[in-house]
Amino acid sequence: MKAFLQSPVGVIELEETDGYISALRVISQMPEQQSASTPVLDEAVKQLNEYFAGTRKDFDLPLKQAGTPFQQKAWEYLSTIPYGETVSYKAEASSIGSPNGCRAVGSANGKNNIAIIVPCHRVVNEGGSLGGYAYGLEMKKKLLDLESRQKSLF
Structure with a gap:
């Protein structure tokens, strides 16, 4: 599932996989598809908006990405x-x-x-x-x- 938000650094695409934020990408333009709404994606969008507004300095989100x-x-x-x-x-x-x-x-x-x-x-x-x-x-x-x-x- 994906959610999108406009930010001071461009359009952000957030991806959720199995209840975890698994990717954050900056993309060239807002896609036509609608943002998904899940508790994790909604919270991530909220926290990113707070970060860009200068009212949040730490993120508290479930994260998971594959790597060595x-x-x-x-x-x-x-x-x-x-x-x-x-x-x-x-x-x-x-x-x-x-x-x-x-x-x-x-x-x-x-x-x-x-x-x-x-x-x-x-x-x-x-x-x-x-x-x-x-x-x-x-x-x-x-x-x-x-x-x-x-x-x-x-």
């Missing part, structure tokens, strides 16, 4: 990065027990299917430059700017 054990570790770590803050790929790699795994962490983060909710946009290069992002650096910058502007409200 290393990818799962990397994605779990992402949710520990505080709102409005960033960490380096190197710091993430060290934190999950793979201090030489910067590239592997970058690859795992790039395969994260639940962008924004699992905040891979909060990982940057060690020198502070943005690094990469599946939806482009402009969107990564928008998300980081949104969080830094709203952080003082909490």
Whole structure:
């Protein structure tokens, strides 16, 4: 089942599988199909709207995405990065027990299917430059700017 919402970063498509959010994608335009309404999708839409309005900094949703054990570790770590803050790929790699795994962490983060909710946009290069992002650096910058502007409200 899928739900759609217009956001400051574009149209978001949310996918639910067996009671879990399994994907969040940014798509080019609002589809003609209607959004599905389930308790999980409705809550995800509500929480994303709160996030973009600056009134939510943490998501509380059932999430499930397929990945290797290393990818799962990397994605779990992402949710520990505080709102409005960033960490380096190197710091993430060290934190999950793979201090030489910067590239592997970058690859795992790039395969994260639940962008924004699992905040891979909060990982940057060690020198502070943005690094990469599946939806482009402009969107990564928008998300980081949104969080830094709203952080003082909490």
